[in-house]
Amino acid sequence: MNLTQYVDQLRQELAVAAEAGGDEARALAERLTAPLESAARLTLLNALSAAADEITIDLAPGSVDLRLRGLDPEFVVTPPPAAEAFDAQAEYAALMSAQSTPPPPPPAPEAPDDGGTARINLRLPANVKARVEEAANRDGLSVNAWLVRAVSGALDRPGGGPAATASREATRVGNGFTGWVR
Incomplete structure (x- = not known):
């Protein structure tokens, strides 16, 4: 421009x-x-x-x-990722399957190794926050417990640690700078 x-x-x-x-x-x-x-x-x-x-x-x-x-x-x-196409038959089958068997209880978040907790402030767009609240209610958890479980799950996945994330980011971005100009 x-x-x-x-x-x-x-x-x-x-x-x-x-x-x-x-x-x-x-x-x-x-x-x-x-x-x-x-x-x-x-x-x-x-x-x-x-x-x-x-x-x-x-x-x-x-x-x-x-x-x-x-x-x-x-x-x-x-752009945001494209939404998956709606499959009415698959949705109906999943609904019928969910009604016949009770959902398993969600796993409890793991206790920290040192017994302490750390506080962070997380800013989410309003639509993402609403989705997090819905998911936490659906799983019968508080928003905090749900977020702890989600973050722990992401970190426990292969390639979910900070070093792997940094190397993927470096590969994707190259020699450029990212961020906001103010």
């Missing part, structure tokens, strides 16, 4: 506004436009970053990243 056209438009609008103030205002506007260009670009980048953040919240689990290449920002959109 080329920001030059927007900065040039701002420069023209400032010149038009300065025309109403006479020669002194016009001269002042001409002296201010060069230093204001970098401030205008930074302000536009902040607005684009905020917009990408808001879109990411609505698009979760997909995301929108804003990357800066030279002077020009670009958006990188990662």
